[in-house]
Amino acid sequence: MNPxxxxxxxxxxxxxxxxxxxxxxxIILQLQPILIVGERKLLGRFQGRYGPNRxxxxxxxxxxxxxxxxxxxxxxxxDTSIGWMFALAPIISVVAAIGALSxxxxxxxxDIFGTQVGLYGLDVSIGPLFVFAMGAVAFYGIMLGGxxxxxxxxxxxxxxxxxxxxxxxxxxxxxxxxxxxxxxxLSLTEIVHAxxxxxxxxxxxxxxxxxxxxxxxxxxxxxFDLVEADAEIVGGYFTExxxxxxxxxxxxxxxxxxxxxxxxxxxFFGGWLLPFGINPPGWLDPFIVLxxxxxxxxxxxxxxxxxxxxxxxxLMSFGWKVLLPLATLNTLVTAIVLVAxx
Amino acid sequence: MAEVLxxxxxxxxxxxxxxxxxxxxxxxxxxxxxxxxxxxxMLFLLLRAEFVAAAQVIVYAGAVMVLYxxxxxxxxxxxxPIGVGPxxxxxxxxxxxxxxxxxxxxxxILGSGLKxxxxxxxxxxxxxxxxxxxxxxxxxxxxxPFEVASFLLLVAAVGAVTLARRxxxxxxxxxxxxxxALDFLRPAGTGTMAEGVGGRRRLPAATPESGxxxxxx
Numbered sequence: 001m002n003p004x005x006x007x008x009x010x011x012x013x014x015x016x017x018x019x020x021x022x023x024x025x026x027i028i029l030q031l032q033p034i035l036i037v038g039e040r041k042l043l044g045r046f047q048g049r050y051g052p053n054r055x056x057x058x059x060x061x062x063x064x065x066x067x068x069x070x071x072x073x074x075x076x077x078x079d080t081s082i083g084w085m086f087a088l089a090p091i092i093s094v095v096a097a098i099g100a101l102s103x104x105x106x107x108x109x110x111d112i113f114g115t116q117v118g119l120y121g122l123d124v125s126i127g128p129l130f131v132f133a134m135g136a137v138a139f140y141g142i143m144l145g146g147x148x149x150x151x152x153x154x155x156x157x158x159x160x161x162x163x164x165x166x167x168x169x170x171x172x173x174x175x176x177x178x179x180x181x182x183x184x185x186l187s188l189t190e191i192v193h194a195x196x197x198x199x200x201x202x203x204x205x206x207x208x209x210x211x212x213x214x215x216x217x218x219x220x221x222x223x224f225d226l227v228e229a230d231a232e233i234v235g236g237y238f239t240e241x242x243x244x245x246x247x248x249x250x251x252x253x254x255x256x257x258x259x260x261x262x263x264x265x266x267x268f269f270g271g272w273l274l275p276f277g278i279n280p281p282g283w284l285d286p287f288i289v290l291x292x293x294x295x296x297x298x299x300x301x302x303x304x305x306x307x308x309x310x311x312x313x314x315l316m317s318f319g320w321k322v323l324l325p326l327a328t329l330n331t332l333v334t335a336i337v338l339v340a341x342x
Numbered sequence: 343m344a345e346v347l348x349x350x351x352x353x354x355x356x357x358x359x360x361x362x363x364x365x366x367x368x369x370x371x372x373x374x375x376x377x378x379x380x381x382x383x384m385l386f387l388l389l390r391a392e393f394v395a396a397a398q399v400i401v402y403a404g405a406v407m408v409l410y411x412x413x414x415x416x417x418x419x420x421x422x423p424i425g426v427g428p429x430x431x432x433x434x435x436x437x438x439x440x441x442x443x444x445x446x447x448x449x450x451i452l453g454s455g456l457k458x459x460x461x462x463x464x465x466x467x468x469x470x471x472x473x474x475x476x477x478x479x480x481x482x483x484x485x486x487p488f489e490v491a492s493f494l495l496l497v498a499a500v501g502a503v504t505l506a507r508r509x510x511x512x513x514x515x516x517x518x519x520x521x522x523a524l525d526f527l528r529p530a531g532t533g534t535m536a537e538g539v540g541g542r543r544r545l546p547a548a549t550p551e552s553g554x555x556x557x558x559x
Contacts, residue, residue: 125472129396133383136404140376143408147369147415155415162412166405173400186473 016117021102024121028101031290032254033063039301046305073243080150081240089148090241090248093141097255100134103127104262105189107272107285119286120189127186128176131263132169135218139165141252142227146237157236160312161227164217167319168224172214174327178207178334179267192271199275201268206330208268210323215260217319220253222304226312261296265289348388354381372410379403391471 012020037052037060044051052059077086107119124130139161146158180186182203183194191200201208217224228236238249265271269292272285280288310318358378365371379402386395480488 124392126392126396129393129400129473133396133399133404136399136408137380139404139408140411143411143415144373159412159416162408166408169404 012117017121020117020121024101024104024106025098028098028255028258029251031258032251033067035254035258035297036063036066036250038297039304042298042301043305046302067247070242070247071244075243075245078150078240082148082150085144085148086240087245089141089143089145090245090252091141092144093138093252094248094255096134096138096141097252097259099137100131100259101255101262103130103188104259105192105266105271106289108189108282110282110285118189123187123189125187127188127191128173128180128263128267129186131259132173135165135169138252138256141249142237145241145249149237149240151240153233153235153239154237156233157227157239160233161220161237164220164224164227164315164319167316168214168217168323171210171319171323171327172218174324174331175207175210175214176267177331178204181331181334181338188266188271191267192273195270195273199268199270199273204268204330204334206326207334208264210327210330211264211268214319214323215264216300216303217315219256219260219300221257221300223307223310224315225309226315229309231309257297257300258293261293261300262289264296265292344388348385351381351384351388354378355385368414369411372407372414375410376403376407379407389471393471393473393476 040062041051041059052062055061055065077083102121103124105118105120105123109118142161142165143158146154146156146161149155179191179200182200183191185191185194216222220227228238230236233239238246241249266289272288274280274288355378358374358376358381361374362371362378365374380399383395383398383403386392386398
């Protein structure tokens with residue numbers, strides 16, 4: 001096995017990088033309509049109704065109709081809003097969400113027509129830290145959107161986002177420390193390679209659970225969708241948004257869901273590796289990763305249909321008093337076990 | 343390419359720094375500081391210090407500035423500047439001190455010889471700036487400063503909790519009121535939020551009445 005690009009600080013030629021960026025972006029963007037219609041269909045089934053079934057066969061063209069509807073809407077903003085910030089905020093959200101995609105590994109380094117191509121945007125030596133940095137930038141998309149709207153509900157939603165994001169990012173980061181210590185590297189492809197024998201979900205099960213729960217809060221999904229709790233604050237930070245700007249927020253949320261699922265697959269579920277010694281050809285790698293990811297995406301939707309929204313103080317005390325101590329304990333125990341068995 | 347990126351980020355860095363002190367609206371000041379910190383992270387990236395760049399964005403833009411934005415958007419998001427401007431003497435003194443600080447820094451930078459500007463600068467060693475290399479340095483050469491800094495942060499955290507408790511509102515019903523010797527040494531009218539809204543009060547032992555009040559609030 002060749003050393004991974006992160007270890008040798010090797011970067012591919014610029015035209016490969018651009019090609020890869022376009023391909024990854026296009027594939028993930030095409031996933032979003034499927035995800036949206038899948039969510040609505042599944043939610044319908046969970047609630048004993050049909051879900052969308054009017055546009056196209058089985059209602060599969062519904063997201064297409066949605067996008068046309070949203071894109072042709074009038075651009076508007078409230079009188080009290082701050083114009084440039086109002087327009088900038090959704091862009092920040094989308095950019096941060098797509099930026100995090102660039103380090104997700106979809107497969108090993110492949111020999112395509114004699115050129116060595118890694119099936120990922122970049123293999124950086126900081127790995128998950130890059131995703132957390134993008135999460136930090138994404139916060140400003142939500143915060144500025146809520147603040148610049150000039151509306152109380154938007155502002156409350158943005159404030160909730162601020163508190164929720166910093167509370168849960170800590171636990172999310174600490175949950176990954178155990179994996180990083182076991183693998184001895186931060187590079188995501190190296191972490192996948194280190195899972196040849198056993199997926200990290202088995203030795204790091206507690207870390208996986210913490211990461212999973214914190215991910216729901218990070219992506220503002222039910223039961224932690226206090227940021228956009230429609231029963232309390234209308235729509236949270238995007239109350240005043242409509243048309244394509246609203247679509248941007250929507251896409252950012254769903255892409256974030258994909259990113260978090262992809263990270264979980266990469267870090268805890270062996271990325272493109274299959275269990276029981278099955279060794280498929282290299283071109284199947286991305287399909288394996290996307291297949292595993294879709295399981296998590298369905299799980300996200302399932303949880304949304306199952307659990308009621310928690311109260312705000314419950315959310316906060318759960319994050320600080322349960323998740324964070326557990327994550328710290330997980331890190332400590334992992335460190336002790338590693339040193340003892342080394 | 344690197345040169346273009348360097349000048350773009352350098353302009354953004356300096357612009358952000360100037361914006362922090364020049365903008366009247368505190369919310370925009372904080373946003374300028376965010377721009378400054380993120381551009382600084384990009385400069386670190388150009389120096390191949392990936393870990394430092396990520397840490398810069400996560401810790402400063404992602405955690406510290408979030409709190410700043412939180413507070414400023416609650417209390418100071420209005421168009422009017424907070425409070426009255428500084429007096430004339432204060433301004434003169436601030437310019438004098440600022441100039442003195444600039445002089446000290448200029449002497450220090452010039453004293454370093456600025457060797458890297460004319461020549462190629464220090465060579466890049468593979469692995470420099472990687473998380474592993476930084477971790478090794480922190481646990482060998484810089485162990486003492488590292489531990490002292492972490493102890494300082496621990497003290498700050500304990501202090502924050504103590505201050506928050508003294509202001510009341512955090513005690514759960516049925517919890518015993520705690521008194522500190524400092525409560526008796528402290529002059530009346532300083533500090534607690536309870537005093538701010540109505541005279542000096544000791545931390546109340548939780549009564550059924552206050553419990554229902556909490557529930558209503």
